[in-house]
Amino acid sequence: MLKKLQHIPLTGELPSPKGVALAILEMCRKDDTTITEIAHIAQTDPALAGRLIRNANAASTGGGRPIASVTDAIMRLGMGTVRNLAMGFSLIDQYHSGPCAGFDYERFWSHSLLVALAMQEFSQMTGAGAAEELFACGLLSQIGRLALATLYPQEYATLLKEADAADRLAELEHERLHTDHNELTAALLSDWGLPLALIEPIYHHDAPDKAPFTPGSRPHQLTQLFYLAKRIGDLGISPDPERNRHTADLLLLGGKIGLDADQFGARIDGIVAAWHEWGELLKVPASALPSFKQMCAGQAPRPEDSNSPAALRVLLVDDDATMRCMLEGVLGDSLGHTVQSASGGEEALAMALQFMPQIVITDWLMPGMSGIELCRALRATEWGQTIYIIMLTGIDTREEVTEAFEAGVDDFLTKPVDLRSLRARLRAAWHYVQLLEAWEKDRAQLRQFAAELAISNRRLSHAAMTDQLTGLPNRRAGMSELDKAWSASGRSAQPMAALVIDVDHFKRINDSYGHAVGDQVLREVAQTLQHSARRDDVVCRLGGEEFLMVCNNTDLRAALGAGERLRKLVEVLAIKVGGHEIQLSISVGIAARDASMKDADELVNAADRALYRAKESGRNRSCISLKGQLRCGPWQAG
Incomplete structure (x- = not known):
């Protein structure tokens, strides 16, 4: 059950539209308001008038006559959409900065604008709703975060530092502020007059798999589309090293709306191009991104030389600083691998979560967490089960060797380490990584095949019920x-x-x-x-x-x-x-x-x-x- 704004414990002043946008909001609440009256108000703000005309023309998919007047734009958009767009544009103009030191206002609007443009594109592809209406909803879909930053600037800045993920953010918001950004977004949109049929998918889109909608229903479809648009927004504002982790997920999500990799990449490139155009219009930053195809190509660099190990990500763990320094030089400078090192098991375990090594070379006997305990801890995780673990040891009794293999060790290196033995172990590890990558590629191809088959079936079903000339139901x-x-x-x-x-x-x-x-x-x-x-x-x-x-x-x-x-x-x-x-x-x-x-x-x-x-x-x-x-x-x- 979505809460009303008056039922949420809040202090301070909420973000709200000002000036012309506020006048439009008030006029739209009257039953007898006409398009002419709304147009008269909108024309007093040239910037708003230009944005409404641009949105009306951008949402038109039939190649019709371009709109040049505010009245025509409002007739095409509808008064409800004009109200929502005016609110969104007004809030952007007001909140390029604010009192919350930990909240990046420019980044927030950059993300929101990209979500809005993605929703506009998906609307035209799927027919899930009016393109201009979903543009406005995308722009306001995370407005609760801005509201919390405005209401509780100091508390929210502290909270943002502690939250390391979106789901953790909502949890902390509820714990500290007795509400969360999704709840507040829904309450604000309801107070501003948006329909419940759009508010509910927005409320649930952060966690679409938990949404209480029947698969295939319009609310379910909208929730999935808002989630996909949000992920595209995440891709757009992510720094270069983090983009690769978004692209694979986006390809799978794109398959759900009937697009293969090339089509989906072209759509995203078009959305990003529109993002830059709208960013200039609204004074919102829009990052320069490579094409989606280029971002995908950066995911899986593969070795060219099949006769020698290519560069691997190696985590070296040893409490002996001299041994650690020597092995770092051999692995990194001589053999060309990417190396990070840790002096103990606990440090290595934390580092592995960030570095995601392909190979772990660890000493057996270390203060605190031993090499065997580190191995067991890694193998207890899903991602740690694929790491190739090499144990450094001076112990080679049958009992110790048995214990090590039972703990999940893949290979041994006996101290003192010689270069030939190290090369041989790394070559075996490299072959293992190659096999693992080939297996993952086969799995990805099977998923791609299944997704494309599902897409084909959906297309056939859609074609059987669609008039090919007009795109309407037949x-x-x-x-x-x-x-x-x-x-x-x-x-x-x-x-x-x-x-x-x-x-x-x-x-x-x-x-x-x-x-x-x-x-x-x-x-x-x-x-x-x-x-x-x-x-x-x-x-x-x-x-x-x-x-x-x-x-x-x-x-x-x-x-x-x-x-x-x-x-x-x-x-x-x-x-x-x-x-x-x-x-x-x-x-x-x-x-x-x-x-x-x-x-x-x-x-x-x-x-x-x-x-x-x-x-x-x-x-x-x-x-x-x-x-x-x-x-x-x-x-x-x-």
Whole structure:
């Protein structure tokens, strides 16, 4: 159960939008606010106006006419998204710095911006939500961290020093501050008016595997996408040495949304390019990154010479400083390995967690933790089971040798160490590392094959239910959604409506300009219908120039309003061909479910009859079917 803001114990002033953004937030809370009023307020802030126009154009995927006015941008984005974007941009402008010494404000916004752009890209790929809406949600998805840094600057600075991982951070936040950044993010977004359907995935996205959503459901999909976007944000702000550990995980996560390695890399490169552009606009730093392919290529350097050991990561453990210094010189300077050394078992165990050695060469007898105890401790961990361990010893009795092998030692070197024996042991260790890498590569290839097979299956399933020209659900998918909506309406006694939409004079367009232009017209109309539809509406292409919109929880009056809104949006579209513009219009037939209808087919048939009446009455109008009677516009506004 998500907490309300007033139920969270807080002191001090929370981050909040100021100026024009605050005015927009207040206006959006009023039921009678119009787009014109919002546009009038937004135009008083040129920076905000430019950002809204840029976002509206960036989120457009159909190649339509670029937007140049704030009013058009708000019409495309919707007032709710404009409110969310205005809040995000206002907070960025206010909090480039702040009172919390341990909180990197620039880095926070850099990460948030990259998450926002990733969510915008994933929205366009998956259809999980409106691109501009998910951009705004991505920008605000970690706002609870900024809130805690603002409310408790000193305490939060201390807490950040102690937290060594994201999951540890939330735990410490709850322990010290009686709330955490996820809880506070959800409460703030709720207070600002974001829908619960988006707040819940944001709340759970730090730990998506623990989210209480049904696999395949929209909340589950959004949670996974927010998590993937967060990991891309982590990649973007990580220093060079840490990037490699992110790329392998990202490739596997990318497979979950249907992309192979090359496609996913291209997507990330595009997101990073947009990150730099938006970073300049918002005065937010964006690091210069190599291409994703280059970052992946840096993960597994392999030896070129198969006859001699390539450079290995070696951890040397010996309490004898003279012996340690001698072996460091031989291993590092003479043999070319990367060497770190420790004087005891406890120090070596801590160092191994950071260094991740391939080889450990350890003395047996040492003060504190002995070599045997170190070996057992390493073998008790999953990562330590793959390390090749060589024991240095002057003891070679059968009992000691048996004890060492039972503890997990792989090989022995007898003191004093000679170079030939050391080379031989390292060559054996190198062959072991090669076999281990080959095995890991085979496992990765099997995972890749399984992921690609799953991707292929998803693509086939998607293709079977998708109209290839417009990207909308096809007739088969639309009829399936219609049946589901009909059944849900019957169970809940909620109204529902259907709109059948036809592009006027489409044959004339095909005959005059050719089928390529006709296809462009259909894509433009499909995009307009999709952007205008509410979240729970379903838009599909029935065939030819005809479309169907299924509206859940919608009565006839609301459906007529939706039809008129669609008609007016299409009416202002203009397709440029040569030196001419093609003006478009649609006719809309509308019907709502009533007690006389036995099934969903009767609902669609009623809407279809209304469509034909609209065409007979002169086209570019909406016609409704009301208890078997057909009535056509023009309709009075409101």
